[in-house]
Amino acid sequence: MKHYDLVVLGAGSGNMLLGPETAHLRTAIVEPARFGGTCLNRGCIPSKMFVVAADAATTARSAKRLGVHATVDHVDWKAIRDRVFGRIDPLHDSAVAYRRLAMDVYTEPARFVSPTVVEVGSQRISSDSFVVAVGARPVVPAIPGLEDVPFHTSDTIMRIEEVPESLVIVGGGFIAAELGYVFGALGSSVTIVQRGPRLLPQEDEQVSARFTELAAERHRLLLNTEVMSVEARGHGVAVHVAGAAGREPGETVEAAALLIAVGRRPNTDRLDAAAAGLDLDEHGHIVTDDAYRTSVPRIWSLGDATNHFQLKHMANAEVRVVRHNLLHPDDIRTLSPRLVPHAVFSDPQIASVGLTERQARERGIDCLIGVRDYADTAYGWALEDTTGFVKVLADPRDRTLIGAHIIGPQAATLIQPLIQAMTLGLTADRIAREVLYIHPALTEVVEQALLAL
Ligand SMILES: Cc1cc2nc3c(=O)[nH]c(=O)nc-3n(C[C@H](O)[C@H](O)[C@H](O)COP(=O)(O)OP(=O)(O)OC[C@H]3O[C@@H](n4cnc5c(N)ncnc54)[C@H](O)[C@@H]3O)c2cc1C
Numbered sequence: 001m002k003h004y005d006l007v008v009l010g011a012g013s014g015n016m017l018l019g020p021e022t023a024h025l026r027t028a029i030v031e032p033a034r035f036g037g038t039c040l041n042r043g044c045i046p047s048k049m050f051v052v053a054a055d056a057a058t059t060a061r062s063a064k065r066l067g068v069h070a071t072v073d074h075v076d077w078k079a080i081r082d083r084v085f086g087r088i089d090p091l092h093d094s095a096v097a098y099r100r101l102a103m104d105v106y107t108e109p110a111r112f113v114s115p116t117v118v119e120v121g122s123q124r125i126s127s128d129s130f131v132v133a134v135g136a137r138p139v140v141p142a143i144p145g146l147e148d149v150p151f152h153t154s155d156t157i158m159r160i161e162e163v164p165e166s167l168v169i170v171g172g173g174f175i176a177a178e179l180g181y182v183f184g185a186l187g188s189s190v191t192i193v194q195r196g197p198r199l200l201p202q203e204d205e206q207v208s209a210r211f212t213e214l215a216a217e218r219h220r221l222l223l224n225t226e227v228m229s230v231e232a233r234g235h236g237v238a239v240h241v242a243g244a245a246g247r248e249p250g251e252t253v254e255a256a257a258l259l260i261a262v263g264r265r266p267n268t269d270r271l272d273a274a275a276a277g278l279d280l281d282e283h284g285h286i287v288t289d290d291a292y293r294t295s296v297p298r299i300w301s302l303g304d305a306t307n308h309f310q311l312k313h314m315a316n317a318e319v320r321v322v323r324h325n326l327l328h329p330d331d332i333r334t335l336s337p338r339l340v341p342h343a344v345f346s347d348p349q350i351a352s353v354g355l356t357e358r359q360a361r362e363r364g365i366d367c368l369i370g371v372r373d374y375a376d377t378a379y380g381w382a383l384e385d386t387t388g389f390v391k392v393l394a395d396p397r398d399r400t401l402i403g404a405h406i407i408g409p410q411a412a413t414l415i416q417p418l419i420q421a422m423t424l425g426l427t428a429d430r431i432a433r434e435v436l437y438i439h440p441a442l443t444e445v446v447e448q449a450l451l452a453l
């Protein structure tokens with residue numbers, strides 16, 4: 001049996017762990033699918049490349065509010081898709097070839113046999129240390145009939161042959177918000193079936209209410225609605241739903257395509273984690289401490305396999321910590337994810353960090369709240385924006401920021417100085433008054449929200 005110093009399971013974020021610092025170790029990496037994992041091949045990166053194309057179409061269609069009359073003549077989906085994946089797909093082969101120069105690469109899924117041995121296809125390999133970075137996959141809910149109809153998840157829909165004339169999306173979270181926007185802007189008639197009363201329910205309520213209101217202007221939203229069953233109809237699907245207030249139970253929505261986007265679950269169920277003695281939580285995540293040590297000595301875990309955030313910037317930070325800890329066992333670093341920001345790249349964009357207003361109240365914090373509309377600032381006028389806003393929350397005891405939520409153009413970029421300020425523990429007054437904000441940039445809306453506290 002071949003023996004290594006370090007074996008990494010999963011070449012998504014796990015691939016980034018290996019570099020010059022680990023070159024002195026006998027290493028191997030196991031990846032049954034594509035190097036780069038979810039983010040590169042079927043997640044963050046392709047989805048944002050499609051979002052930019054959707055933004056171009058949306059900008060053209062909405063330019064008449066500025067006095068510029070434009071129309072979208074034609075969306076060449078295949079050209080967009082091939083541009084996106086023409087850039088992404090070659091990276092797998094080059095990554096494999098590059099890794100093979102320095103280490104063994106295994107291309108079948110790994111399963112633990114014991115805390116020091118994994119089975120990869122017909123081989124067994126042993127290692128002093130393992131890093132488990134096997135990621136997550138889309139949840140496929142137990143909807144009657146689903147197994148008998150063609151359906152997509154985020155893994156497949158970005159590679160389809162044509163934009164479906166109509167699309168039903170089950171789920172109202174990140175993926176529904178982003179890919180619903182993409183396919184809507186590029187030509188589909190989109191229906192979103194969400195079991196709760198709002199889209200993006202994890203956002204601050206004011207933000208998610210505004211987003212739901214705006215999404216309802218371009219998609220058909222079936223809120224508080226359950227999918228009862230699905231069946232094939234013509235070249236597409238018929239989705240039977242029930243439960244929405246004010247509508248008859250038994251309504252059927254027909255569409256050319258179906259996208260299931262109800263969350264993601266860790267791939268740990270396919271790893272025989274028990275054979276290694278790894279503790280899992282009730283959602284199947286590998287339990288680690290703040291240093292990313294699992295319950296088994298010399299087995300580490302990172303990314304979607306272990307954290308609940310399921311965000312790439314979190315996995316990236318974890319890679320740095322795990323790499324350091326592997327190499328410096330006498331100087332263990334930790335990562336306490338006190339502040340994990342996120343953004344939703346839809347139209348409008350959303351970005352958020354820290355507590356929502358409801359979470360602050362649940363913790364007994366009678367927080368100060370500053371809200372400013374984009375429309376109150378010069379650049380907001382230039383954009384003719386009427387719906388975006390910045391909301392900041394501060395602790396009344398010391399006026400430090402405890403939450404920030406933005407909905408509107410460039411929200412994901414605008415929030416960054418607030419993330420910095422919160423991470424560094426600055427008071428709202430310091431970032432509002434001791435910093436100059438470039439006039440008349442959109443950042444003035446952040447300044448104004450802070451001054452409103
Ligand atoms: C559509 C979509 C859009 C997203 N957009 C964003 C975004 O804009 N911003 C953001 O921060 N996050 C985004 N995410 C989330 C982000 O992609 C993930 O958080 C991130 O990819 C997690 O990295 P990871 O390394 O933990 O897992 P992965 O990247 O999934 O890598 C895990 C790897 O392990 C391999 N593997 C699985 N089982 C085994 C096994 N038994 N043995 C060996 N290898 C195995 C898999 O094949 C995979 O390549 C998005 C996700 C999706 C689905």
Ligand SMILES: NC(=O)c1ccc[n+]([C@@H]2O[C@H](COP(=O)([O-])OP(=O)(O)OC[C@H]3O[C@@H](n4cnc5c(N)ncnc54)[C@H](O)[C@@H]3O)[C@@H](O)[C@H]2O)c1
Nearest residue numbers: 171172173174175176193194195261262263264310343344
């Ligand atoms: N911009 C980003 O950072 C980004 C983008 C896409 C995905 N992601 C990651 O991928 C994860 C998965 O995204 P997602 O959109 O699949 O999940 P999600 O957890 O964001 O949302 C799932 C939604 O589906 C609803 N739902 C669950 N079961 C349902 C059912 N049977 N019928 C109707 N609605 C149902 C839930 O109420 C929830 O609102 C995200 O949590 C996020 O971590 C991140």
